[in-house]
Amino acid sequence: xxxxxxxxxxxxxxxxxxxxxxxxxxxxxxxxxxxxxxxxxxxxxxxxxxxxxxxxxxxxxxxxxxxxxxxxxxxxxxxxxxxxxxxxxxxxxxxxxxxxxxxxxxxxxxxxxxxxxxxxxxxxxxxxxxxxxxxxxxxxxxxxxxxxxxxxxxxxxxxxxxxxxxxxxxxxxxxxxxxxxxxxxxxxxxxxxxxxxxxxxxxxxxxxxxxxxxxxxxxxxxxxxxxxxxxxxxxxxxxxxxxxxxxxxxxxxxxxxxxxxxxxxxxxxxxxxxxxxxxxxxxxxxxxxxxxxxxxxxxxxxxxxxxxxxxxxxxxxxxxxxxxxxxxxxxxxxxxxxxxxxxxxxxxxxxxxxxxxxxxxxxxxxxxxxxxxxxxxxxxxxxxxxxxxxxxxxxxxxxxxxxxxxxxxxxxxxxxxxxxxxxxxx
Numbered sequence: 453x454x455x456x457x458x459x460x461x462x463x464x465x466x467x468x469x470x471x472x473x474x475x476x477x478x479x480x481x482x483x484x485x486x487x488x489x490x491x492x493x494x495x496x497x498x499x500x501x502x503x504x505x506x507x508x509x510x511x512x513x514x515x516x517x518x519x520x521x522x523x524x525x526x527x528x529x530x531x532x533x534x535x536x537x538x539x540x541x542x543x544x545x546x547x548x549x550x551x552x553x554x555x556x557x558x559x560x561x562x563x564x565x566x567x568x569x570x571x572x573x574x575x576x577x578x579x580x581x582x583x584x585x586x587x588x589x590x591x592x593x594x595x596x597x598x599x600x601x602x603x604x605x606x607x608x609x610x611x612x613x614x615x616x617x618x619x620x621x622x623x624x625x626x627x628x629x630x631x632x633x634x635x636x637x638x639x640x641x642x643x644x645x646x647x648x649x650x651x652x653x654x655x656x657x658x659x660x661x662x663x664x665x666x667x668x669x670x671x672x673x674x675x676x677x678x679x680x681x682x683x684x685x686x687x688x689x690x691x692x693x694x695x696x697x698x699x700x701x702x703x704x705x706x707x708x709x710x711x712x713x714x715x716x717x718x719x720x721x722x723x724x725x726x727x728x729x730x731x732x733x734x735x736x737x738x739x740x741x742x743x744x745x746x747x748x749x750x751x752x753x754x755x756x757x758x759x760x761x762x763x764x765x766x767x768x769x770x771x772x773x774x775x776x777x778x779x780x781x782x783x784x785x786x787x788x789x790x791x792x793x794x795x796x797x798x799x800x801x802x803x804x805x806x807x808x809x810x811x812x813x814x815x816x817x818x819x820x821x822x823x824x825x826x827x828x829x830x831x832x833x834x835x836x837x838x839x840x841x842x843x844x845x846x847x848x849x850x851x852x853x854x855x856x857x858x859x860x861x862x863x864x865x866x867x868x869x870x871x872x873x874x875x876x877x878x
Contacts, residue, residue: 495765
């Protein structure tokens with residue numbers, strides 16, 4: 453079980469910090485869970501929505517990315533808070549407090565959502581291999597499966613090693629998009645206006661904004677974050693628990709800030725490279741890769757973009773598999789070997805590739821399925837963290853519950869709008 457994997461060196465370092473010793477570097481013991489969660493915020497679904505938003509509307513929807521990132525900080529903080537306060541992850545708390553038939557329904561929908569999410573991430577990595585090295589999508593998919601399985605195999609050596617691997621991937625993606633931003637040279641004034649002045653140019657921009665939000669808030673990583681913070685570090689009393697929560701909050705702020713910077717850079721790059729040069733209809737990842745080099749006059753731009761997509765796809769695929777383990781263990785109290793889960797989550801992507809379905813259509817379909825699972829994760833999370841009998845001294849302040857309720861309502865409403873628009877073709 454993920455919740456029972458320990459790392460004695462990290463625990464000792466964290467305990468020393470909580471006791472007021474070794475403060476200079478001891479805080480690093482708490483840094484990591486939010487970085488793993490942040491992977492879900494830079495997956496291929498985010499690539500697709502950010503690129504289309506930037507190419508079609510320039511910098512206008514930058515503020516949507518900023519707001520989505522602030523919402524993510526709140527939601528992931530609540531997830532970490534639940535795991536720390538209860539010693540259980542969100543699926544385990546649901547299993548303990550909901551009727552058995554409801555738990556079964558929760559598990560089934562969570563598994564479907566996890567597989568759909570992993571489908572998008574898997575296809576994104578396979579597409580990156582295709583763009584960078586000319587491999588077929590099938591070859592890229594099989595290679596993605598092998599690489600992610602090898603990375604997952606390292607989890608037996610402790611969660612810290614996995615956090616370092618995932619963290620290195622995220623930082624590499626961040627570095628890549630900072631370079632892309634420098635090459636595209638965005639205009640400062642419209643960039644700041646798009647970041648700070650809310651607005652929707654037309655009805656489709658509202659749809660796209662909802663898509664950005666839907667690609668950002670993902671239920672599987674809410675489940676996973678609560679598992680990464682449960683029993684990670686043993687604390688002695690309520691005072692220690694409060695102090696530990698402050699470190700977890702800092703971890704979330706840093707992790708989500710890195711993810712937010714990547715998404716903002718991605719959209720701004722698309723605005724500067726495509727919209728500013730009259731390419732207003734760039735909507736696919738493949739088109740972006742092919743157009744970046746001629747638009748920016750640098751072959752490096754396309755290669756860096758492809759490498760960032762590859763790292764994002766691989767890292768998010770790893771996290772998706774870990775999330776699936778948490779979902780099964782939490783809701784049903786059993787697990788399957790990681791290699792078997794990796795195989796199961798590979799199959800839908802392999803079938804889609806064999807059938808010749810467009811990767812763009814598959815990505816859109818996966819986001820539609822994903823929208824179904826968001827309220828199932830958000831609503832219980834908010835109710836549980838507002839319950840003092842469950843949370844003890846880590847219960848939400850009333851203002852946090854109110855803000856969380858507004859955020860949940862907005863996310864559910866926007867995703868319902870995306871779902872309705874996609875299914876009806878409006």
